[in-house]
Amino acid sequence: MWTRHHKKRKFGRFVVPAITVAFLSYFGYHCVHGEYGLIATERFERQRLARSGELSRLTETRVALERQVEALSDGSLERDMIDEIARYQLNVSRTDEIVILNGYF
Template identity: 35%
Template sequence: MIGVSVVAYFAYHTVHGDRGLVALTHLQSEVARAQSTLDQVRGEREELERRASLLRPDNLDPDLLEERARAVLNQSHPDDLVILLPRRSAPQSTQGNPDQGR
């Protein structure tokens, strides 16, 4: 009876323990989510590095320079067609917001 109890104890903790099979699948799903986040951030960084390289003095792209100048100066050419896109919403802080709840 004691032997069966010991085997049952270890079998239970093999599946449901802190380092069991359930914990393993949970950790694997967290690693997969972290990997997808890393891939997304890496892609964004590479795009920013590519755009920054186009603004270097030794490799200046006139179109990108004009685009950045117009964005900074908030101006456009009279023949330009302007399409306003919605901005990405950033997480908003609720602390210190006097208009909250109105």
């Protein structure tokens, strides 16, 4: 009967743990620094908060414009409202009016 005797090598004991450490290191790094990692998640959250603030501001602007359009187009056009908006947008006043500028001191 033939038997083989192998010399025990120290290198063979460290192969599986070295592969495990490399595997865990690779995925651990990408878990933190990857495209969808922890750092990217914080960046996405900051961007979401900034855009939600912008959305609320734009929504308020849209509602104000809708009210203004509704007041102008419901069939009962008010002369003073049309006059006020036209003068504001054209930057015009009458000769008998006094203009008071707020905030320009």
